[in-house]
Amino acid sequence: GEDVEQSLFLSVREGDSSVINCTYTDSSSTYLYWYKQEPGAGLQLLTYIFSNMDMKQDQRLTVLLNKKDKHLSLRIADTQTGDSAIYFCAERYSGAGSYQLTFGKGTKLSVIP
Amino acid sequence: DAGVIQSPRHEVTEMGQEVTLRCKPISGHDYLFWYRQTMMRGLELLIYFNNNVPIDDSGMPEDRFSAKMPNASFSTLKIQPSEPRDSAVYFCASSAGREWAPLHFGNGTRLTVT
Numbered sequence: 001g002e003d004v005e006q007s008l009f010l011s012v013r014e015g016d017s018s019v020i021n022c023t024y025t026d027s028s029s030t031y032l033y034w035y036k037q038e039p040g041a042g043l044q045l046l047t048y049i050f051s052n053m054d055m056k057q058d059q060r061l062t063v064l065l066n067k068k069d070k071h072l073s074l075r076i077a078d079t080q081t082g083d084s085a086i087y088f089c090a091e092r093y094s095g096a097g098s099y100q101l102t103f104g105k106g107t108k109l110s111v112i113p
Numbered sequence: 114d115a116g117v118i119q120s121p122r123h124e125v126t127e128m129g130q131e132v133t134l135r136c137k138p139i140s141g142h143d144y145l146f147w148y149r150q151t152m153m154r155g156l157e158l159l160i161y162f163n164n165n166v167p168i169d170d171s172g173m174p175e176d177r178f179s180a181k182m183p184n185a186s187f188s189t190l191k192i193q194p195s196e197p198r199d200s201a202v203y204f205c206a207s208s209a210g211r212e213w214a215p216l217h218f219g220n221g222t223r224l225t226v227t
Contacts, residue, residue: 031213042117042204042218043156050213088156092212100146100169101216105155 004104006089011110018076020107022089025070032065033090033101034074043088046074076109084111115139117219119205125225131193134222136205137186146216147180147190148204156204162188163210195226 003025012018024032030051035043049056049063049072056063062075076083086108090101118137126132138145146161160170165182173180177196182188192199202223206216 033215035218040220042220043206043216045215045217048213048215100158100161102158103156 004089004091004102006087006104006107008105009108009110011112012079013112014079014081016079018074018079018083018109018111020074020076020087020089020109022072022074022104023070024072024089024091026091026093026102028093031092032063032072033092034061034063035088035090035103037086037088037106039085046087079109079111081111081113084109117205117207117217119203119219119222121222122220123223123225125227126195127227128196129194130226131191132195132199132224132226134190134203134205134224136188136190136219138188138205138207139217140186141209142207142217143185143210144208144214145182145188146206146208147188148206148218150202150204150221159190192224195224197226200224200226 005023031048033048034046036046037043047058047061047063049065054065060077064073086106088106089104092101120135143164147159149157149159159172160180161168162182178192180190202221204218204221206218208214208216
C-alpha cells in the first residue's frame with residue numbers, strides 16, 4: 001500500500017532557508033502536494049507538482065521531486081516567523097477512482113527569531 | 114468563495130451521547146471527504162463521496178460512525194454512541210472532479226468526549 005514519511009520536527013533561524021523532506025512509496029503516484037496547517041486551522045494548500053516534473057517554483061517556495069528515489073522536498077527561502085506551522089506532504093496515486101490523498105504525519109517547523 | 118464550512122468548531126460531549134458534525138463543501142465541488150486528525154495517527158480518511166454517493170467508507174472505524182450527503186451542499190458525520198477515543202479533530206474537505214484537483218479543507222471540528 002501507499003505510505004508517506006516525513007520527519008516530525010525542523011527548527012530554523014529567521015531569514016535562513018528551510019528544507020522539509022518527504023518520501024513516498026507508491027511509484028504510480030501522479031500528483032504530490034504540500035499543505036500548511038497553522039494552529040486551530042485546517043490544511044491550506046501551498047503548492048503541488050505533477051509527477052512528470054522535477055521542480056516547481058512559486059515565490060519563496062521551491063518543490064523538488066526525485067522520482068527515482070521517491071523523494072519530495074519543499075524549500076522555503078528567507079523563512080519568516082509566520083512560516084511556523086505544520087507542513088504535510090500528500091500523494092495521489094493513480095488508479096480507478098483514486099481521488100483521495102494520502103498524507104504524511106506532518107513536519108512541525110519552528111522559526112527562531 | 115466562502116471555502117468549506119464546518120460546524121460546530123468545538124464540541125464537548127459525554128460518553129454515550131450522539132454527536133453530529135456538519136459540512137458545507139465549496140459550491141461546484143463534486144467530491145467530499147471526511148478526515149480525522151489525532152496526534153497518534155495523523156490524518157486518516159474516513160469516507161468520501163462523489164456526487165453525493167459514498168464511494169469508499171473503508172476508513173470508518175466502526176458501525177458507530179455514519180456519514181450522509183443528502184444533497185450537493187451538505188454532509189453530516191454522526192457518531193452514536195460516542196466514546197472518549199473518538200476525541201479528535203474532524204476535517205471535511207472538497208475538491209472538483211479533476212484528477213489533479215487538490216483538496217480544500219474546512220477549519221475542522223474539535224471533538225472532546227469525556
